[in-house]
Amino acid sequence: MFNLKDEILMDRVEGYQTYYKGREYFLGGRVKEVKTNPTNDYFQSSVYGSSIYTSSVNFNSMGNISTTKCTCKAYEKYYGDCKHIVALLLFLRDFQENKRRMELREQEIIDMISSYGETTKEIKIPLNIEYNYEFNPRTMPGGSYLSLRIGEERLYSVRSATQFFDAYNSSEELKFGKNFSYTPNSHFFQAVDKKILDFLNILHENYTENNYRAAARTSKGIFSAKRIYLTNSSLKQFFNLMKDRSFNVNISNIDYGPVEIVEEELVLNMGIVAKNSDLMVSMKAAGEIIALTPDGQYIFTNGSIIKVPSAQRNKILPLYNEILVKGKGQIKVSENYKEKFISDVLTSVRNVVNLDLDKDVEDSIYNPDLKVEVYFDKDEESIQGKIYFIYGDIKINPFSSKDKVLTDSKKILLRNREHENRVLNILEEGDFKVQDGGIYLDDDENIFQLVTDVIPRLQEYGEIYYSDLFKSIKIRDSANFTGGVKINNDLDLLEFDFNIEGIDPYEIDQLFNSIREKKKFYRLKDGSFLPLENEDLENVADLIEKLGLDNNMHNGIIQGSKHITMYLDRYLEDKSLDFIKKNVDFKKLVKDIKNPEDIDYEIPAEIKGTLRDYQKFGFKWLKTLAKYGFGGILADDMGLGKTLQVLAFLLSEKKEKGMIPNLIVVPTSLVFNWEEEVSKFAPDLKILLIHGNKAERIELLKNVDQYDLIVTSYPLLRRDVELYQKFIFRYCIIDEAQHIKNASSLNAKSVKSITAKNYFALTGTPMENSVMELWSIFDFLMPGYLLSNKKFIDKYERPIFRDGDMDRLKDLNKHIKPFILRRIKKEVLQELPDKIEQKIIVEMTKEQK
Template sequence: MKWTIPERIIQRGRKYADEGRVTAITQDLTQEVWHAEVIGSAIYQVELDGTPREKDICTCLYWQENGYCKHTVAVELALRDKGLNRVLKQNKDLKTTYKAPSLSKIVTDSFAKLQDKETKQALEEATPLKVDFLVESLEISNYHPEKAVFGLSFKVGYQDGRTYAVKNASEFLQAFAKQEKFRHSDKYLFSLAAINFTETDYQLLKAALEIYQNNQMVASSGVQLKGSLKQRFLLLPIKELKPFLMNLIRQDKLQVTIGEKTTRKLFFASGKLPIVFEVEPQHTGFNLKISNGIEHYWETYQWVSRGVTIYELTTAQQEIYQTLTQLLKRVETPIIYYEAEEVADLFSYVLPALEQIGLLKVDESLQTEMIRVPVKTGLYLSADKGKLNMRVDFKYGEEVFSTDDAYSTQTEKTSLVIRDQVQESRIEKLLSRYHYTKRAVGYSKPLPQKAELYQLFSTEIPYLRKFAELEVSGELSSLYLDAVQFQPQIEVYEEGSWLDIRFDVSNIDESDIDAILLSLLNQESFYQLSNGQILSLDSDAFQQTSEALSKLRGQLLYQDGKFLIPKYRGLQVEEALEDVTNTTFSDDFKKMVEKLTKPEELDYPIPVNLEAELRHYQKVGFRWLKMLSEYQFGGILADDMGLGKTVQGITYLLSEKEKNIERPSLIVAPASLIYNWQIECQKFAPSLTTCVVTGSKTERERLLQEEGQCDLLITSYASIRQDIDLYQELDIHCLILDEAQMVKNSATKTFQAIKDLKTTHRFAFSGTPIENDLEELWSLFYMLMPGFFPSRAKFKNLETEEIAKMIQPFVLRREKKEVLKDLPDKIESNLYSSLTEEQKTVYLAHLRQMQETISSMSADSFKKNRISVLAGLTRLRQICCDPALFIEDYKGDSGKLEQVKELVIAAKENGRRVLLFSQFTSMLSIIEREFNQLGIDSFYLRGSTKPKDRIEMVEAFNSGEKDVFLISLKAGGTGLNLTGADTVILYDLWWNPAVEEQAAGRAHRMGQKKVVEVWRLIAEGTIEEKMNKLQQEKRELFDKVMNAEEEQQLAKLTEADIREILSMGID
């Protein structure tokens, strides 16, 4: 074999030799050549040089172009397989002639191969593919980019995986045209059968194939126009040819020359061709006579013609016609003789194919003798001694051909039965696919176990039944329990602080129920019972159960044959199981779900000793707390500021006292609010004895030792952190955390101290349970109902909508605009001021310094210096307020200070009363001094103001004393009722909008009679403008979770935020 032949050609030749495609080899000792025939897409004649010169010849087009081909290689390898040398003289005593098979055998084999291809395609299981179509502009000249053309390439892969670039588009499209397999690489072999493509991809590939066929028309037909023909003629492409000819016919412009005939008429037809196939008796056998009326054949266009009629071939017809024409080249007259014993092959393989392209005539005497009836295939599956046995019966009327002779029928007509070799071959290949081995009396394989036994019944048997009638022995059938006959049953009960999910399966031993339940939880498709039987779990009922359990996975506790889940998962349990067949919910469970989802319909009685007239929404809030308490749930009362969360809490505590509970409850609040709670209790529930735990360490210890004399203990977050050892010894009935956002950080000592308290009921009150990010919500629920949310890491991966859905029953939030229809509006305005020249000089100097510092920082360096960066931002904010806040000798003015003086003077003249908030107490001192000089008297609430003094100041202001109340934002942003004011001025912005909302809520709350205006002062062109933008993004986060609105983007003060803030300068 020549060393210049490429390896890929040798490999293809090896494949042909192994497949037995070399059907005849003879030697000519005189001419010193080997003659052979090779079956490919046609039958090719090969002449193999029998001398060392190796001048081989083949009739294929590839050899004509290259001087070698896979067919010559296949013949030489076939000789080697027989122990022969291609050089004739090197073979000792060469006498044997390898005679070619008879013509009838060649014809039968040729059409049998077509049927075998059809069988393989019929058995092909769908393996869905996806195709990417990539169009790219290709430059064909480095010097002339304007001559670029567009090219199309492909990527192919499985539907659920990635796609891979097709390296040879020609081979890919040829394989698609024949619906064959396409080898992308050693790893991937894709079947390009039509069933594997979506309709869209299939049509696009057909269009691409037409383009390819147009491009390849000349080369694929082996024709090349040269000289004057090339200059004179325009080749007509495949897709456009018929429409063009039809257009010529319609315009009476057609003049077509085919061979030596020219015509002005042309007709198109489809279906059977003008070919007649006759089968007649001849001697002891039969003749197959072929009358071929075809005059011309155009392989490229898939057309044949007779006279003025062109017949369009289907792909299947073209394959049959090509095979036929190749065979007819072997004979002088179109008559093929079949011996009597070959007649079954003639009728089974040859005639069914020929009948697709032409008219079939069979001698009447032969028709009466032949038995041609559809085959009925019977498969009989049984188990014996650890093996599966399969008997196969092919039934043709009364004649039965069985793999077990005991079941075959033998009559004088048996030899005349025309057997359906396609179906019989199909069954044989099917059984081979499922690893059955042919035995003397049928097929067998080892009896499968566990998963393989499940696959036998769930996949293998149903698939075989598509092609045959299949019976399974009773003994084997008993190994498989169909899921439809064994229905799961689920019952949900309330049991203490848990929900009890009980599970049963009809007609299944109780000892197997636990394991079946765990199999469903693991989403398995079957379970093998203790007696060896396979229980299918693939029915709708079992799959619904499996999906429901998977939704609850992680919260379920398995114990004593049942699942337990915390009662606060009730709504999740109902949602997961409500559509599951045969699920029963206990009356207690349904009642609990009703209460959780419809708090407005609760009917707990208002305490008789309450000395307050509750609004409707406050009654709902009280009853909601009572309902959560009944089921030992925690919750967050998240009403808007000023809606009376305190009175709702007091009503609940008073109601609990009326149950004669002897243990005290505990209120933890900011220090500024502890006396407010006591005063409100004395006002609305005087029968509720209170004790404010404050003072020195010794005093606090004494008060806690006397806790048995109080219904309600009230303390501050700072005090409880210091006295946690004392509180941990107490048995507390109910814990209420007021302004619960104070303990949003789970890493603080205060959080840890409160978390470990022994208490039956826990509630949080906060108008802003989320101030910065969702982890604050995780912290609150971790304190109220440990385990309610997954771990912090998993919580971060939850969708915001899912979080909102989970917390919905345990968070009650009402806004003023919803429940206080008579509450006057709140009008918010941003008022801008300009920096003075002196102020601007200072601001720009600090800004540039920060910009230079941060621009040189890497991300790691930024993290390490974050505190100093934030301190720099604080400096810039202070400059916006008044540079005198940190520059001792600053002599200039402040634009914002001048603005606020003008605003307050105007407000006072118009009879308005003002709350003025600032984060910086030193700024408030400057404002107080400026107001004194203007004769404006004001209250000033500092962080150091004692709680009792604070209450007195609030009462005096609400009574009409003084017109301005200066308040430190953090000291007085919560817990104050200052409805005597109708104007709120936020002198400087705070990063967290919730703090500002709280501040505005001091005036805009229940009891307010006037429209409240909120003025937010912003220094134009400074970082305050960026801060205002960040605040809006945080407001959207709060609305999304607490009000379950559409998703917005969560924003925290990130490195990117800070860099953007500092990018702003002043023009």
Template structure:
């Protein structure tokens, strides 16, 4: 009966050597050497055994009359899958050298995390493999290779998901794979929630200290439980969701973190932030440690902040930086004499050198209507990011208006580095999400931003808020309008096509927007585009009809348009019908805006407030109105929603009717459809609706001109 055994060894090149012996009774021989021809042999069984080695990739070593396995992949497969088959069929012996070499299934057995000197210290000692080649191991892992062979000859089995946690650790922080060789790494505290999620997701046993547990419990799960007491001198009763907002900001601040309070318009973001500011000043134990607070907002809201401060936090010494250069310099040079300092984005740009010269440090810097810093390349964004502050918070109902880069810019203000540098953010998130629709990247980004964005919508937190009904009313151009529109479309398509072919899509944006604006103006009223036009506008006729009927039914109306020049035509029609109205546009002086708002809210005879979308879309409380008319659609749906929220907010007792006037078979209809099409992405990200105008493809742009 045939018996077989094999002696396994490694040579210096790392090849597996197999010395095979066949045994008949007491006679043992090498099957690759000559033996007595009279020996009775079981050639079939011998062939089966040799074929087994051949199937594993062994080749014949002629010089040494043995088998040899030279390919790393085949050695790996032999060690992982085949050797057990051999043991079941023949005797297997291994040299000490062979036994020393390991096939390692890598595992991060546990990770310790603690907070030390305002940093996270992450222990990386509990790995079951040598980390000296971690960079090369991870490169092979990312490339989906099934193994990595170490310099000492050991094999790391990469055919599992065990190293996902390290890949996510590196991708979600600013470390590189070389740093994983260290026994520990230090990370900013703001990475704590991300670490907790990836460790739990990958089932890595954590050994956190109590301070890290508290960080995660307080912020990640948003279980605040009124941890902080409201300031005793606050001249307001906060609603439950506002108390939660106060607690949320205070919690982040207690860990040295920033955040974005992204509540719906009209939910009292200003009041929540004033509560935090007042709490800070009430609890200062050492006056020498006292630091002022800086609020930066649009110029139209500076006086609103001052009035709100006087109303809700009268004990604060508040000031608005305004006036000529000399007056502003006087305030800035004495800034430490004030508690709350309010300035505009425009004036901060102009006065930046004064702040830097004094090297001021603020306790908080608050960016109100933070969409004003959405473009990281603008002076608005650059200026506010240069101001020194202990903590930074942003207030905005629309963290994203046109692209994910806007979210990055706001995070770059509140917590620089959290979403990495822009190039990394763009390549890791923006491009995969916007261009490729990558849900994995979207979910990862959402996971990262979720702890630092608090967003509540009115429908969820204000049970007493009345209904809001949105109705799209279509109108058709009259024959004269249609003739003008179609003629312009034909010439515009040709012009745009030539422009894009000559300069490329990115360099044609100004031309495209200019021509689109002309199409929109024709829909509103051809007279906005053609000086000598004496005909009518179907939309204007529709609008005035709605206004007249609404006033007869006792409604007060906010009428928004993206074109303040359109108001000239509307005013003429209102006057013809004996309708009293007011108007707020970009040229309206900032210091008179609150007077206009108060007069409209108090005077029942004034039935219509004409407001340009950009000038009055934010910061105004106009709850005396119960009807909103959007005369023309805006690219950015959130801008329309913000405008509607001038009346649909806290204090509104009546149902609000919103009308959107859309011209059929026109650019307006395409804009509206585009809003609906593009809204889903940011709705998934932040539960709000935006339009990615600057992400349109050439085909989408050309479609607008059809």
């Protein structure tokens, strides 16, 4: 199987348009004459395009693409696979999927035919099984065995477990005597029995495949004649499968008949008596206890197998092993360990045993309430702490071996270990280090965690005391965060400033670095902490990153291009960042861009023809963008008069600011169309068409300053680009801007080399296949606004097209929306004139006839 997922193919091409072109070639049936080698890991084909190209692909042993090759020029010129290779790969994927579908369909038909044959088979006879469990630790370590008896009515012993499972797997007959043979083709086992047999069969297969190595540890094999040896884990699985079922049990050669597994607590009686200065601890059960598993999960007692609940087992097992297994029913706890036994062991097991305390022992137990005291101090480098557990007149330092419990030797202190452990666990989570009977911290992150998290939790369990130096540790309130944004008209830039009350501006830069590094706090120069888990701070840091201004901050001030104003305003509104104040110029810019129709721009009286309402809006939109130095894309549907709106705009700019040439770059077919439009709608604009041979074009360009509009084509601009470098135009406007959708094309590079005070684009299709086309146009309008090519791919193109990231798509839309004006015919239908049909009769030429 070849690995040919869409995301893999897309990663192998330079741009997504290459993938889509390749897909069109494949769907169009252009992949022909596909050949392969005997090992089917190399394929070669002819792909029919403008010429016939030979494309090939090699796959490695894992089914992944190893190498590709094509004879087309694009393969040599550009990075990645060409469209011809993509078409071949899609052809191979389709072939592979069709082949798989045919194989599955063929199997379905075979299964259907087989099902008819199965109905003619004779009815199988069910077999009964008897399970006999034996436990005898003297025979083998662990001591658990299983044997089986099977039959239709009368049951027969399985004398060789190995032969039985061989027959079970091979469907061969196995004779049990004159009157019964096991025939897999004639017999079947009930579902509940089949689960158990399948489990035992796995043991048999492992035993056989490992060449009897499982038996090498013991004197007998896992499968020995009729008996199957069950390891500890196998026994547990067997018992689990036998839940709610009875089976025969033999313990140390004594038969107990059918037994069921019961889940319940063991009844254990535990007694503690004083003997001299020691304690004697005994344990008895209601009957004999035999542990069938080493961990005590399954116990045999009083003729039953008990599955001991984990809550009781975990608490009682260590004590059970010491007293009943090793101590033969009784152990001695010496004087040195009495307190620990009473505090740790007794308090843990008292709820899972029947406890009988000797009166002398009960009277000797000292059980005052626990009081916890924690002391914190500070020096220049670290935080020190002391912890005391206080029981009446007894004071215990858990981190000092020197501190002794001062008490009557006849008394046994019953410590509240649960409470003590909670305190110690909190300190452990705080990453404290132990030294000289105390604890300390010397790391800023841990000190911040101590003040903000550990101490509040400790206060639930005890009293906390602080030295004056420790109290000097301050936690600043990050809620006192203010900011502002303004248009700096002197520098023609957008300017942010941020402040936090009581913090020097030069520290604001480092503070935002800490947020970007996902830190929980920032340690100020005065030693205090500023928590950074603040939604407003995080949103501002996110905004700075989204705008690509991470490295532009100096003393809490960030300067950036005015182009980001609209995105910034939208972000502040969406995140409700009302604490960031906007100056008058900022608010006016936003209002004008959002509502250009409210601005009193006068349409030139010299314009011939009437602008409809939507065209007046487009005229004012262009005027507003130009006023603030922004570029834009007028993306109205074809036929809605984009040229008329631009001419009205250029005529207005000439009247207000005087005569400065504007460069219009158009497809070759539209050069003379622009001349006609100017003559028809704006005859006051002087237009110069750059055409002819090289010498003629050079001569025409000598008179650029005498014209309002210089019109040239994309192909001629490519050839003459060096001739335009000395000119500074008022506006550079490109028509049918999709001609520069490929950022690496000569068209795009040529128009982007033109120097002008501002740039606009006209197109009815601002994006056809990929967002990279939009990036290229915006790179012409406002270079850097949508980041560099590489950053744009990483931030938007890959997440949107490869991962389907709708949040990134929405974010991109917020960036570009203010600078694209698009109306379709349906939206302005009422403003359009009635359809005019004109019939022109022409006579065919001699060649046409």
